[in-house]
Amino acid sequence: MAEVKVKKGEELNGLGRMLKETIDTNLRDPKIYKRVEKLKASVVIRESTSGVAVTLNFRQGEIEIQNDAINKPSAYQEAGFENMAYVSSGQISPTMALLTGKVKARGNLLVLMKISPLMVLKG
Numbered sequence: 001m002a003e004v005k006v007k008k009g010e011e012l013n014g015l016g017r018m019l020k021e022t023i024d025t026n027l028r029d030p031k032i033y034k035r036v037e038k039l040k041a042s043v044v045i046r047e048s049t050s051g052v053a054v055t056l057n058f059r060q061g062e063i064e065i066q067n068d069a070i071n072k073p074s075a076y077q078e079a080g081f082e083n084m085a086y087v088s089s090g091q092i093s094p095t096m097a098l099l100t101g102k103v104k105a106r107g108n109l110l111v112l113m114k115i116s117p118l119m120v121l122k123g
Contacts (some may be wrong), residue, residue, distance in 0.1 A: 002027045004056075007066035015105055016054040016065055022088055023056075023063065023118045031107070032117045037061050041074035041111045048080050050103075075107035090120050 004020045004027075006012055012020060027031050039058040046053040046069060053069040069076075079087070081101040086092045094116035096101040105112055 001031050002061070002063070004063045004065050007064055010067055012065065013052055013054065013067050015045070018088070019045065019054060019056070019119070020065055022023055022121050024066075026118050026120075026122060027063075029122070035114055035117060036063070037070045038113070039114060041108065042070055043111060043115060044069040044073040044076045046076070046078040047084060048078050050081075058115070073107060075105065075109065075111040077103060077105045077112060079103040088119055088121055090122075094119060 003024045006016075006020070036044040036058055038060055040060055041058050043057065043058070044053055053065050053067075055068065055070045055073060057066070064105045079097070079102060083092075083097060087094055087103065088099050092100075094100065094103065095113070098105055098112075
């Protein structure tokens with residue numbers, strides 16, 4: 001089973017721990033893993049009110065998470081805590097959150113669309 005690896009020597013912040021747990025759960029679904037299996041990209045996810053950020057690195061089947069934002073990610077996503085909770089709980093789809101401005105994004109939006117099933121906790 002695939003799982004998110006934490007960058008060596010780091011202890012994840014709260015956002016990182018939440019995302020790792022959600023992504024690890026979703027990676028158990030072979031259909032979801034197949035969507036990101038060949039992806040080579042980096043994605044920064046930032047909680048806007050606190051400024052806390054994590055970076056997800058996708059390296060063709062391996063996923064690594066680290067604290068803080070890297071300088072030149074493939075894609076960038078930012079939202080407040082409440083809106084992140086709505087998306088991760090499935091109350092609003094990642095696409096609808098983006099279209100309604102609840103989530104801000106830039107960079108390669110196709111990458112964000114590919115990883116969106118990883119971010120929504122399956123019930």
